[in-house]
Amino acid sequence: MRKFIIMGIQGSGKGTQAKLLADDLDLEHISVGDIFRWNVQHHTKLGAQVKRIMASGKLVDDALVEAVVRDRLARHDWNFGFVIDGFPRTARQAEFFLETYDIDGVINLDLPDEDVTRRVLARRLCQQCGMDYNLIAHRPIREGVCDICQGDLVARAEDNPAALAVRVKDYHEETKPLIAIFERKEFVATIDATRSVEEVQSSIRQRFGLPPMKSI
C-alpha cells in the first residue's frame, strides 16, 4: 500500500499531479477541497455548514477539516493507498496523522512566489460553463471566448495581486512548521514545480521509486 501527502501552493499543479499519480497507481485521491465542493453542490448538511462559514468570510476551521478527513479515511475504500491533498493543516493534525497512518512520504511541490503570481493571474474561467483556462498553459482558441460554449472568459475576483500576496504569505506561514514536522519523521521530497506536468510527475516517481507513468 502506498500513502502520500501532497503539498503545494496554488498554481503549483498539485491537483493535477495528485490525480495523475492516483489514477495510474489505483490510489484514492483524497482532496479536502473537492470533498467540500461536492458537499456544497449536493446540498448536504456538511455542505450547508461549509457554505455558511464561507459566506461569513471565515475559513473552514481545522476541527471540521479533521472530521471530514477522518470520516473519509474510515471508509477504507483505498485498497492500494491514497494521495491526500489539503490535510494536515496544523502541527497537531500532522503529528496525529503521522502516528495513525504509515505514510510513505510527503510530496512537496515547490514553486517560487513569482511563478505563483504569474500562473494564478493567468487563470480564466468561463462565466457560462465554468471551464478553466490558463493564458500560459491552456489558452482558449479565441481570446476571451470559451472553446466549448462561446461564453465570456473572466478572472476570478479573488485572483488579484493584493489578495494573492496575502494567500502566498499565509501559505508559507502555515506550511513551514508542517514541513519541519514531516522532515523529522518522514521522507519529504521537494520537487521543482516550475517544469512541465510530465517532468514533475516523473520526478515524483523517481524520488519515491514508483513505476514510470503508463501513459500521460
Ligand SMILES: [Zn+2]
Ligand atoms: Zn464555457
